[in-house]
Each structure stands twice: as C-alpha cells, then as structure tokens.
Amino acid sequence: MINIISQIRRIGNGKRSIVSAAAVLLMLLCTLFLISCLSTDSVTVAVPDIPGAGFVGNETCSACHEQHVKEFSFTTHARLSVPNARMAGSTGCESCHGAGSLHVDDGTGKFIVNPGKSPQACFVCHLDKQAEFNLPFHHPVTEGKMNCTDCHDPHGNDIMKPRQIAIAGMNGTCSQCHKEQSMPYIFSHEALREGCVACHNPHGSFNKKMLVENDSNLCLKCHAQAHTDVNAVRIGRQNHTTRIPRGACWTAGCHTAIHGSNIDTHLRY
Numbered sequence: 001m002i003n004i005i006s007q008i009r010r011i012g013n014g015k016r017s018i019v020s021a022a023a024v025l026l027m028l029l030c031t032l033f034l035i036s037c038l039s040t041d042s043v044t045v046a047v048p049d050i051p052g053a054g055f056v057g058n059e060t061c062s063a064c065h066e067q068h069v070k071e072f073s074f075t076t077h078a079r080l081s082v083p084n085a086r087m088a089g090s091t092g093c094e095s096c097h098g099a100g101s102l103h104v105d106d107g108t109g110k111f112i113v114n115p116g117k118s119p120q121a122c123f124v125c126h127l128d129k130q131a132e133f134n135l136p137f138h139h140p141v142t143e144g145k146m147n148c149t150d151c152h153d154p155h156g157n158d159i160m161k162p163r164q165i166a167i168a169g170m171n172g173t174c175s176q177c178h179k180e181q182s183m184p185y186i187f188s189h190e191a192l193r194e195g196c197v198a199c200h201n202p203h204g205s206f207n208k209k210m211l212v213e214n215d216s217n218l219c220l221k222c223h224a225q226a227h228t229d230v231n232a233v234r235i236g237r238q239n240h241t242t243r244i245p246r247g248a249c250w251t252a253g254c255h256t257a258i259h260g261s262n263i264d265t266h267l268r269y
C-alpha cells in the first residue's frame with residue numbers, strides 16, 4: 001500500500017508519469033487478482049454425483065417440496081447454479097442434493113443425496129471448512145457425532161443464524177448444547193455480545209477449546225490499553241505487570257469464570 005501511495009505521489013509530481021501509472025495499474029491489478037483469489041479459492045462449485053441423473057431445476061422440486069423452495073429464495077445458495085446445467089440461477093437445490101431427474105421420476109425419496117447424513121456434500125464446495133474440521137480441536141462433525149445442520153439451516157434465510165448469538169439471544173444455536181456458557185450471569189462478560197465466535201472458531205482450531213488465540217492475546221484484542229506508565233502493564237485500570245507472566249488470563253488461576261460470574265465482578269470465579 002505504502003508503495004502504491006508513494007507511486008501516486010510521484011505521478012502528482014508530473015515526471016515519469018506514464019511509467020509510474022503503468023506500475024500503479026499493474027500493482028492494483030495484481031492486488032485485485034490476489035483478493036479475488038483469496039475470496040473464492042475456498043469455494044469451488046462441484047456437485048454431488050448421482051449416476052445417470054440430469055438436472056431439472058428448483059421449480060420441479062416445488063411440486064413435492066413446496067415449503068423448501070419457498071423459503072429458499074432468500075439464501076446464499078439460491079444464487080448458485082450448476083455450471084453446465086443451462087438453467088442459470090435455478091439449480092440451487094441440486095447443487096447440494098445432486099441432479100434430481102431420477103429422484104423425480106421415481107417419486108419415493110430415492111436417488112438423491114441428503115447432506116444431513118454426511119458433511120461430504122458440503123465439503124465438495126467448502127474445502128476450507130474441511131480443513132478446519134481436520135484441525136486438532138474441532139466439533140465432532142467428521143466423526144459423525146454432529147452435522148453442519150446443527151448450526152446451519154441450509155434452506156431457510158437464516159443459514160447464518162449462529163452469527164446472531166448475543167447476550168440477549170440466549171436461545172441461540174450454541175446454547176442448545178452449551179447451556180452453562182450461554183446462561184445469563186449477574187456479572188456477565190460483555191464480550192459475549194459479540195458472539196461466541198469472538199473467542200471460538202466453531203469449525204476448528206489449533207488451540208484447545210477451539211480458541212482463536214491460545215494466550216492472553218485472546219483477551220488483549222479487546223482489553224489492550226495505551227501505556228502511559230513504561231514500568232507497568234495496565235489492563236482494566238489494574239496493574240498486571242506481575243500477573244501477565246503467570247500464564248494466559250484464564251489459565252493462570254485468575255479469570256476462570258470467563259463466560260460470566262455470579263459472585264465476582266472481575267470474573268475470577
């Protein structure tokens with residue numbers, strides 16, 4: 001970025017402007033290219049294979065699964081379409097369930113993929129999620145004890161409903177299974193307003209308890225304080241100079257009630 005800015009300044013000065021402009025353009029193009037790679041390389045559109053079946057389009061499903069098709073139009077996946085199906089914008093259902101012609105002709109529920117039974121149907125496109133679920137600490141999805149649909153609603157317009165988890169939404173997705181961490185406390189930790197994902201990666205992590213950081217940096221991303229006193233580390237107006245070396249804020253025997261406490265305002269127990 002600094003480079004680009006200095007290039008632009010040089011253009012402002014008038015000389016060598018054509019060369020500089022070309023360089024700037026090249027750099028911008030490279031950046032754009034990189035950004036576009038970063039945001040799409042995790043999602044390749046591959047469709048579960050059902051031998052012998054052809055694509056029929058969402059409207060055909062509607063005849064027997066009206067409710068699913070109705071809700072579906074607002075979701076991200078509704079915009080997906082199978083590359084060679086020549087029905088742009090209308091093969092969203094089949095991008096997860098596979099081509100539907102045999103299923104429709106048969107009419108008894110066979111010849112269709114149900115990703116609720118295996119996350120593989122999601123992984124064909126979400127390769128990065130497969131990688132996260134292979135990290136040492138993860139929800140037991142690849143072990144078959146849980147599924148993507150425990151946290152994501154694939155059809156409704158709330159596929160991201162876990163995102164809305166806040167202190168006010170105690171009946172959020174995580175709280176179905178983790179009541180202790182999501183219940184209201186007398187001294188609540190306001191961090192939870194940003195959702196459980198402020199500290200946990202629900203898909204998987206290198207760190208124990210699926211934490212996004214394994215040390216005090218987890219806390220300092222919100223509790224960092226400007227240092228006015230060079231000899232002391234102050235966090236939350238308290239001098240933490242001798243405390244920081246003892247370990248992470250929650251493992252050093254200090255803030256063990258990290259999700260909230262009924263007895264201590266500093267979340268110690």
Ligand code: HEC
Pocket residue numbers: 058061062065068069070072077078092093094095096097114115116117149154155
């Ligand atoms: C993002 C992938 C995805 C898309 C797109 C998708 N589904 Fe599903 N579908 C699933 C999953 C996952 C399940 C299993 C749900 C469960 O087990 O709770 C499922 C289950 C179903 C079922 C079985 C009954 C049920 O609700 O469990 C039907 C019928 C169905 N889908 C129809 C459709 C139709 C019709 C569309 C298009 C309007 C569609 N699906 C689009 C992922 C998807």
Ligand code: HEC
Pocket residue numbers: 056057058060061062063064065093094097099100101103104107108109110112113114
């Ligand atoms: C002629 C009626 C009919 C049409 C059209 C139809 N289905 Fe089905 N489908 C059924 C029946 C019957 C079942 C079994 C009972 C149930 O789960 O509702 C079923 C079940 C399913 C299941 C669950 C399968 C399982 O193993 O659990 C999925 C997924 C599904 N359909 C997807 C689709 C999709 C996607 C389309 C459009 C491409 C579609 N269906 C079109 C009749 C139909």
Ligand code: HEC
Pocket residue numbers: 039043044045046047076077080095096115116121122123124125126148149152154159160
């Ligand atoms: C055919 C490819 C494909 C399949 C199969 C698929 N997805 Fe997606 N999914 C996508 C694409 C493309 C996006 C949009 C990605 C983006 O914008 O970066 C997406 C986005 C998402 C999002 C984010 C939605 C949002 O609004 O931000 C979630 C959550 C998601 N998928 C879950 C699933 C789950 C769970 C399954 C399996 C039941 C699944 N997907 C199957 C292609 C797919």
Ligand code: HEC
Pocket residue numbers: 119122123126129133139141146147148149150151152162163197202203
């Ligand atoms: C334990 C709950 C949970 C499970 C299980 C889960 N997810 Fe998620 N997922 C979330 C939450 C929470 C977010 C929002 C993350 C955020 O806002 O940082 C999310 C976000 C996503 C996104 C969009 C944002 C991103 O990180 O790219 C995709 C795609 C996704 N999940 C796919 C999947 C797939 C595929 C599966 C199953 C293999 C799955 N998830 C299983 C909770 C879960």
Ligand code: HEC
Pocket residue numbers: 139140145146150151162173174175176177178196197200202208209210
């Ligand atoms: C359908 C139930 C279910 C949902 C929903 C769920 N979890 Fe879990 N969670 C589990 C299970 C099962 C484990 C694994 C427990 C084990 O291995 O002993 C787990 C483990 C964890 C752990 C690690 C615990 C440990 O001892 O290592 C954390 C952290 C966690 N979940 C956070 C979340 C967050 C955040 C959400 C919401 C985005 C969420 N969970 C949603 C069932 C669920």
Ligand code: HEC
Pocket residue numbers: 174175178181182189191192195196197198199200209211250256258259
């Ligand atoms: C401020 C950061 C933060 C937020 C926000 C947060 N957690 Fe945690 N969570 C932690 C830390 C740190 C641990 C590890 C505590 C330990 O090892 O004793 C943990 C541990 C857990 C565990 C494992 C508990 C155990 O006994 O092993 C679960 C389950 C969990 N969190 C669920 C959640 C849920 C659900 C939410 C949202 C309601 C949430 N967390 C929000 C920081 C957070």
Ligand code: HEC
Pocket residue numbers: 189190191194198199218219220221222223236249250255258265266267
């Ligand atoms: C997402 C941002 C965020 C993260 C991450 C976070 N906190 Fe907080 N925390 C807050 C906010 C906001 C408050 C309330 C305002 C305040 O007191 O600074 C708070 C309050 C606290 C309090 C109570 C302050 C008091 O009155 O004594 C403690 C203790 C605390 N946090 C410890 C931690 C620890 C330990 C971690 C790391 C495991 C952590 N926080 C991570 C946002 C965060």
